[in-house]
Amino acid sequence: MGKRVILVVAVLALVAAACTKSSTTATPTAAGITVQLDGKTDQFNGAFPKFFPNSLTVHPGSTVTFALPHFTGEPHTVTLGSLVNAAAAKTDALGTKVTFPQLANMDLTPEFNKLPDVFFHKPPAGPPSPNQSAAQPCYQASGEPPLSLTGSAPACANKTLTDFKGTESFYNAGLLVNDGASFKLKLASDIKPGRYAYMCMIHRAGMRGWITVVPNSQSADTAASVRSRGQAQFNDLVTKLQPFEAKLASATKDTALGGAGSDSIPDALIAEWGPKKLTVHKGDTVKWKLFLFHNVALNAPESAVGIFNKTASGAFDYNGPAVASVNSPQPPLSTAFFPPPAGAGPLTVTGGPWDGKAFRNSSLLGSITPFVITYTTTFTTPGTYSLRCLIHPDMKGTVTVI
Numbered sequence: 001m002g003k004r005v006i007l008v009v010a011v012l013a014l015v016a017a018a019c020t021k022s023s024t025t026a027t028p029t030a031a032g033i034t035v036q037l038d039g040k041t042d043q044f045n046g047a048f049p050k051f052f053p054n055s056l057t058v059h060p061g062s063t064v065t066f067a068l069p070h071f072t073g074e075p076h077t078v079t080l081g082s083l084v085n086a087a088a089a090k091t092d093a094l095g096t097k098v099t100f101p102q103l104a105n106m107d108l109t110p111e112f113n114k115l116p117d118v119f120f121h122k123p124p125a126g127p128p129s130p131n132q133s134a135a136q137p138c139y140q141a142s143g144e145p146p147l148s149l150t151g152s153a154p155a156c157a158n159k160t161l162t163d164f165k166g167t168e169s170f171y172n173a174g175l176l177v178n179d180g181a182s183f184k185l186k187l188a189s190d191i192k193p194g195r196y197a198y199m200c201m202i203h204r205a206g207m208r209g210w211i212t213v214v215p216n217s218q219s220a221d222t223a224a225s226v227r228s229r230g231q232a233q234f235n236d237l238v239t240k241l242q243p244f245e246a247k248l249a250s251a252t253k254d255t256a257l258g259g260a261g262s263d264s265i266p267d268a269l270i271a272e273w274g275p276k277k278l279t280v281h282k283g284d285t286v287k288w289k290l291f292l293f294h295n296v297a298l299n300a301p302e303s304a305v306g307i308f309n310k311t312a313s314g315a316f317d318y319n320g321p322a323v324a325s326v327n328s329p330q331p332p333l334s335t336a337f338f339p340p341p342a343g344a345g346p347l348t349v350t351g352g353p354w355d356g357k358a359f360r361n362s363s364l365l366g367s368i369t370p371f372v373i374t375y376t377t378t379f380t381t382p383g384t385y386s387l388r389c390l391i392h393p394d395m396k397g398t399v400t401v402i
Contacts, residue, residue, distance in 0.1 A: 032223035033064045035209070036230050037078075037176065037200075040070040041238045044245050045394045047072040048237055050267040051198065052230035054209035057220045061189040064211065066173070066198075067182040072271065073392035075118070075308065077134060077201040078183045079172040080164060083144065084208075087111040088197035091205040100266040100292075101369050104339035106205035114144050118175065118202050118316075120151035123333045128152075128318065130308070133172075134201040135316040137161065140170040155315070163188040166196055166213070175316060177308060187213065204338075206266045237268040248274030253284055258389065259291035263369050273387055273397035282401055285378040287348075290367035295322065295390040296351070296375045298360040298399070305390050307364070322390040325363035327354070328377075336364050340371035351377040356385055356401070364391065 036052040051066075058064065066078040090111045094102060106112050107121065116134040131153035133146040138156035146153040156170075164171055165188045173183040185198075193213050200207035214220055244260040248270065251257045257274030269292055280286060288296050297304065304321035311317060325331065328351045334341045335349065354360050354377050367373035379385075379401045389395035 033226050035066050037068045037076050038072050039234050043238055044270050045272050047074045047271045048268045049074050049203040049207045051209040052234045056226050057212045059216050059220050060191045062187050064185045065182055068176045071179050075175050075177045075202055079201050080198050081168045081170040083114050083169050084199045085197045088208045099263040103205040103266050104368055107339050116145055116147050116153055121149040124150040130316050132315055135175050137174040138172040142169050145170045166191045240265050241268055241270055244270055248272055251275050253280050253286045256286050256288045258288045258294045261291055271392040271395045276397040279400045282382055285376050287374050287376045289374045290365055293366045296362040297388045297390050298385050300359055300388045305393050307391050323364045326361040327358050328360050328362055336366050340368045344371040346372045348374045353378045353380050356381040356383050
């Protein structure tokens with residue numbers, strides 16, 4: 001009888017062990033995994049073109065939600081595929097201490113030239129138009145998506161979302177441009193273990209990350225660990241930017257600023273005017289030195305805010321008043337290029353006199369070292385005028401002329 005009891009106990013133990021092992025290895029990563037795009041802080045109005053976190057480990061069959069809780073004006077995409085893997089690996093080879101100009105110049109490499117940007121990189125023959133293959137959903141099993149360095153590339157033939165197998169060449173969610181926008185990435189249950197890059201087709205080399213897929217027998221991230229790591233990365237960026245806030249507050253009409261940050265912090269900026277409230281005398285000229293992409297817009301209507309419009313067909317187009325000059329000389333198209341023109345140095349775009357009677361917009365200006373752009377306006381009429389960046393809706397200020 002004793003031996004029989006021992007045998008039964010042993011058998012039950014083996015069965016229990018087998019059941020426990022089965023439930024551990026067959027269960028994909030816990031639900032609720034979320035990667036945040038961009039962010040918001042109470043410290044200052046900022047833009048954070050980065051994924052939080054920029055790495056995670058999951059199991060096959062898992063779902064990862066990419067969420068945009070706050071739209072700072074910086075549009076984003078979530079894009080994966082073998083072409084993205086190659087571009088991300090090329091960027092990672094630069095090391096961990098890189099500057100924004102270095103990342104911008106990655107768009108001159110063959111790896112990045114196979115990835116469509118929403119924006120153009122060379123002068124178009126006619127009015128510029130977004131590359132729809134980057135702006136709209138695009139899922140390609142192989143080959144390159146429609147490409148154009150001058151813009152206007154068509155949308156992809158396949159816009160049907162399927163589980164990500166990891167073998168696709170281009171797997172793009174399209175633009176995320178609203179508070180609360182999100183994209184759910186469902187990994188196929190038979191996806192092979194390995195590393196898969198994710199990237200934004202607007203912020204390119206500067207906004208990327210890696211998903212590592214491991215077998216169910218190995219440990220993976222939990223929703224809590226991903227959230228904690230992402231929050232820590234976001235807080236680190238906020239801390240790094242805080243010293244630049246003082247420079248905005250102390251600026252004058254001759255040293256006015258549009259945005260602030262550092263080339264050594266390539267994945268964040270303070271999207272504020274320096275100073276927010278500026279008082280000048282009639283006849284004074286204000287010189288705004290810009291950091292990254294902004295407009296200098298005076299008395300702008302609300303309809304001019306926002307870089308994109310979506311048409312009834314689902315295509316995206318530029319919002320003309322936000323990207324083109326209005327009641328101001330049109331600067332060369334090279335001022336909106338990414339990356340900057342080769343050999344370009346500092347540039348002053350002279351807006352000239354403004355009487356305060358109409359909306360004025362500098363056009364979209366891309367100020368990237370060494371192509372640092374300063375925009376000027378001479379105020380001829382007393383009054384208080386609104387000052388805005390039409391790309392960053394919360395970037396507001398006033399100019400009072402006495």
